[in-house]
Amino acid sequence: MKIITEMGEYAMLMFQAFKKPDKGKVFRRQLMMDFQDLGTNSIGIVAIISIFTGAIIAMQTAYNMDSPLLSQKLIGFSTRQMMILEFSPTIISLILAGKVGSSIASEIGTMRVTEQIDALKVMGINPANYLILPKITASIIYNPILIVFSMFLGIGGGWLACIVTGIVPSSAYIEGIQAWYEPFTLVYALIKTLVFAFIISSVSGFKGYTVSGGSVEVGRNSTQAVVYSSILIIIFDLILTQLLLV
Amino acid sequence: MIEVKNISKSFGGQQVLKNISMDFLKGKTNLIIGQSGSGKTVLMKCCIGLFDVDEGQIKFDERNFTNLNEKKKKLIRKEMGVLFQGGALFDSFNVEENVMFPLNMFTKMSLEEKRERVNDVLVNVNLPNAHKKLPSELSGGMIKRVAIARAISLRPNYLFCDEPNSGLDPKTAELIDELISNLTEKFNMTTVVNTHDMNSVLQIGQKISYLYKGNLWWEGSKEEIMKTDNAELNDFVFSTELTRRLK
Numbered sequence: 143m144k145i146i147t148e149m150g151e152y153a154m155l156m157f158q159a160f161k162k163p164d165k166g167k168v169f170r171r172q173l174m175m176d177f178q179d180l181g182t183n184s185i186g187i188v189a190i191i192s193i194f195t196g197a198i199i200a201m202q203t204a205y206n207m208d209s210p211l212l213s214q215k216l217i218g219f220s221t222r223q224m225m226i227l228e229f230s231p232t233i234i235s236l237i238l239a240g241k242v243g244s245s246i247a248s249e250i251g252t253m254r255v256t257e258q259i260d261a262l263k264v265m266g267i268n269p270a271n272y273l274i275l276p277k278i279t280a281s282i283i284y285n286p287i288l289i290v291f292s293m294f295l296g297i298g299g300g301w302l303a304c305i306v307t308g309i310v311p312s313s314a315y316i317e318g319i320q321a322w323y324e325p326f327t328l329v330y331a332l333i334k335t336l337v338f339a340f341i342i343s344s345v346s347g348f349k350g351y352t353v354s355g356g357s358v359e360v361g362r363n364s365t366q367a368v369v370y371s372s373i374l375i376i377i378f379d380l381i382l383t384q385l386l387l388v
Numbered sequence: 389m390i391e392v393k394n395i396s397k398s399f400g401g402q403q404v405l406k407n408i409s410m411d412f413l414k415g416k417t418n419l420i421i422g423q424s425g426s427g428k429t430v431l432m433k434c435c436i437g438l439f440d441v442d443e444g445q446i447k448f449d450e451r452n453f454t455n456l457n458e459k460k461k462k463l464i465r466k467e468m469g470v471l472f473q474g475g476a477l478f479d480s481f482n483v484e485e486n487v488m489f490p491l492n493m494f495t496k497m498s499l500e501e502k503r504e505r506v507n508d509v510l511v512n513v514n515l516p517n518a519h520k521k522l523p524s525e526l527s528g529g530m531i532k533r534v535a536i537a538r539a540i541s542l543r544p545n546y547l548f549c550d551e552p553n554s555g556l557d558p559k560t561a562e563l564i565d566e567l568i569s570n571l572t573e574k575f576n577m578t579t580v581v582n583t584h585d586m587n588s589v590l591q592i593g594q595k596i597s598y599l600y601k602g603n604l605w606w607e608g609s610k611e612e613i614m615k616t617d618n619a620e621l622n623d624f625v626f627s628t629e630l631t632r633r634l635k
Contacts, residue, residue, distance in 0.1 A: 266465035
């Protein structure tokens with residue numbers, strides 16, 4: 143019963159959030175700040191995790207392909223496919239759900255318990271639209287950029303691992319990452335990214351907005367925002383894969 | 389003037405406000421007093437539209453606020469300034485940005501005009517040099533003053549203050565009281581102050597309404613409160629040794 147109530151509240155909040163902003167200039171300013179907070183500030187963690195994971199994928203693939211009958215270019219091919227199909231769109235989104243999701247929920251939740259949201263409302267401003275819409279917009283625009291960036295860095299990380307460890311010649315790896323390329327895999331990855339970006343920002347915004355109480359509830363709702371976002375990401379990953387790939 | 393007519397409000401079967409009627413006068417500092425849990429904050433939140441009333445009407449200069457849709461309520465809200473208990477300043481904005489925020493949202497003033505208005509209201513609250521400070525760098529009294537500056541930046545007709553003195557030392561509390569009283573006179577606002585600070589009652593209370601267990605129990609001026617024989621009000625107002633001696 144509680145989950146149905148929450149889904150109804152979520153739908154009503156999104157209805158409020160997706161209204162025309164009161165002032166375009168103020169919305170653009172908020173959007174720029176959210177690009178910085180939710181996007182640019184995540185570049186570092188995305189870069190580090192992508193490079194190392196790309197390198198690890200290449201090394202583990204090489205370790206598991208010791209048959210001389212298998213072409214060495216399969217290592218580059220596997221690294222590219224794993225980065226594009228799953229690691230960058232899904233795992234990076236899960237990481238962003240932790241980093242960005244908790245940040246959104248705690249920021250909005252703190253505004254709720256310190257009456258800043260009430261202050262917006264009595265000024266005649268739609269708080270959901272003012273606070274949540276820029277975050278959803280920023281995530282939907284910026285996350286695909288982060289994910290494509292992650293793909294390049296991950297594939298590059300695999301190449302660096304090949305050079306440093308000598309598990310496979312650089313030329314074979316490069317040949318592998320160019321082999322059997324299906325452009326639709328990138329489209330699939332970007333569709334997933336857009337859906338996940340919406341889930342992270344809207345669910346976290348909702349959990350922050352509906353905090354009632356004090357600091358303990360802010361922490362609790364921030365944790366719930368991460369947990370709910372992560373579960374929804376995995377469920378929608380399965381649904382989208384079934385719909386688009388299988 | 390704000391007219392409150394027969395309003396009732398319940399939460400989960402518990403009636404918090406019981407058929408309350410009162411007027412808040414223009415150009416005066418109207419005080420709502422009462423013990424914790426008497427319904428003061430609920431009454432104020434009903435007046436500013438954060439809670440919907442179950443029954444009754446709230447009229448702002450003959451305009452029935454309770455019957456309006458959100459779009460029309462918004463127009464009246466633009467005439468309100470609200471000072472929340474904790475100030476409710478936006479943490480990511482500095483003082484100037486906080487005070488300028490309503491001007492950015494609701495006016496077509498040029499940046500120059502907005503800066504002039506911000507300077508003017510900050511001078512009014514005795515904070516002429518705090519423009520670039522963040523809320524985290526301000527003391528409790530300064531936060532309240534910046535919140536008052538933001539509340540009056542649009543030159544409101546109605547000013548609501550929820551516990552303006554809570555958490556302040558007596559000297560700063562007195563300054564905030566004086567500030568609210570002076571601004572009310574200067575801008576001819578209808579000011580409603582929600583308090584249980586007896587110093588405020590005796591200093592700025594031009595019209596005092598006492599709430600007791602969700603009922604309007606007594607109304608009068610600060611002079612009348614000294615002579616009242618209302619047992620519950622006497623018990624509340626003169627609860628300390630100091631106030632009993634004063635009486």
